Amino acid sequence: MPDTLSRERALYLKRRVRSRRAVLAAQILLLVFLFILWELAARCKWIDAFITSSPSRILKTFENLYASGDLFRHLGVSCLETVAGFTLGTLIGTLIAVLLWWFPTLRRILDPYLVVLNSLPKTALGPIFIVWIGAGPGAIIAMTLAISLIVTILEVLHGFCSVDAGKINLMKALGASRRQTLAKLVIPANAATFVNALKVNVGLSWVGVIMGEFLVSRAGLGYLIVYGSQVFKMDLVMATVILLLIAAAGMYQGVLLLEKAIKKHLGVSA
Amino acid sequence: MIVEIDGVRKIYQTPEGEIGALEDITFSIEEGEFISIVGPSGCGKTTLLNIIAGLETPSGGAVRVDGTAIHGPNARIGYMPQKDQLFPWRTIWDNVTLGLEIQGKKDAEHRARVQELLMRYGLRQFAGCVPSQLSGGMRQRCALIRTLATSPRILLLDEPFSALDYQTRLSVAEDIHGIIKKEGKTAVLVTHDIAEAVSMSDRVAVLSARPGRLKRLIDQPEMRGLTPMERRDHPQFQRYFNLLWKEIDRCA
Secondary structure (H helix, E strand, O other), rough: OOOOOOOOHHHHHHHHHHHHHHHHHHHHHHHHHHHHHHHHHHHHOOOHHHOOOOOHHHHHHHHHHHHOHHHHHHHHHHHHHHHHHHHHHHHHHHHHHHHHHHHHHHHHHHHHHHHHHOOHHHHHHHHHHHHOOOHHHHHHHHHHEEEHHHHHHHHHHHHHHHOOHHHHHHHHOOOOOOHHHHHHHHHHHHHHHHHHHHHHHHHHHHHHHHHHHHHHEEEEEEHHHHHHHHHHHHHHHHHHHHHHHHHHHHHHHHHHHHHHHHHOOOOOOO | OOEEEEEEEEEEEEEEEEEEEEEEEEOOOOOOEEOOOOOOOOHHHHHHHHHHHOOOOOOEEEEEEOOOOOOOOOEEEEEEEOOOOOOOOHHHHHHHHHHHHHOOOHHHHHHHHHHHHHHOOHHHHHHOOOOOHOOOHHHHHHHHHHHHHHOOEEEEEEEOOOOOOHHHHHHHHHHHHEEEHHHHOEEEOOOOOOHHHHHHOEEEEEEOOEEEEEEEOOOOOEHHHOHHHHHHHOOOOOHHHHHHHHHHHHHH
């Protein structure tokens, strides 16, 4: 590598940085513009702020929620349920996938059940969970599991079954047991599958948690939204939706960081 | 004699019917010999190799190594697959010691042996690298060292060069042949490349089209002791090439 960059290279790098900054600036401006427009529309009475709320009223709501300590209580409850949901969903789903990989006959027997369960809209099970488990966090986590479990099983199992047959043959030729093939080949070969499943499950878990909280809870962001709409406090509803947006995006970014760390750990693969 | 292939038959059962893959294959392989199996595509070359490796069971007949029949994979036999099949998440060192790890033989003695193999074949400084950092030829050498690490007496090579470009193929064939001869191993190579068969082996077994029968066993006494490159320059090379070409052509 030469110490000084060629003129062309320097120009290219400068342009690259400039265009990235321009895109970022446009993204931020768009957001600011939308909020200003919303605020302006509310103040000029183009829209009814009682129904649509407005950025200033949302900010005020945040202040009140923060002052009363409700903000972090509700946020914490929902986040906890979500984390529990996608962790359990990914773990249990992977475990069941391992079982089905291990016993191909079991896989063949259960295949139609998985397909049918996968097509069922899982939210329909909500009332059943409430009756069985009781209206509380248990039912909410059961809801997130119902939504994420089958997808996880199918995706991980698909990953397990698409491991290169040549590599499986190599393991066999080296005299590997089924357990060794699983531990040394099938699981490491599917690092990317696990991360993908986790990514999908973060999204699904939020759906399950909000759905569950709509139905049963006394706390959490879903509860705030339902409560707000019932007493017609649209400021509260809008503030909660924005909070939800931030929490979900933050969690997704966390998983992306985890993915990066895993890829780094595994070298260039995954 | 080290390997006896005695009346091996293989019939595949499918819902559509029976497919005869191999029929009454009988020949033996001497200690230290390099034998190639050639034939038209679909003639059961790989099936025969898999049966010797213990990866598939014959429908009839038997394969014996040192007089004992093969049932399932066996530490006396090393198998080198098509493509290198190195695991991308393992370093070269962890790849070449995979077999030892699986067979519970990753002790100091075996580790030292693998170290020596890596050093002898110019891969020592790459032990900590991941496979994607190596060239195709180097990866193929790693695959061979992974096979040699468990100290098998017989090496089975299933078109190990088919994924390489022509240039690399010639030099890797030279490399691998040299290593196998130096280590004094008995080797069985499956290939569809006639020039490769002539240039690498002491004897060539020609199989007929499906179901594969042993058509002819061609001895190449003039070629013994030469490297693949020297063989390609040998006056008899063209004669053996044409002989094989005609045999395979008549099969198809």
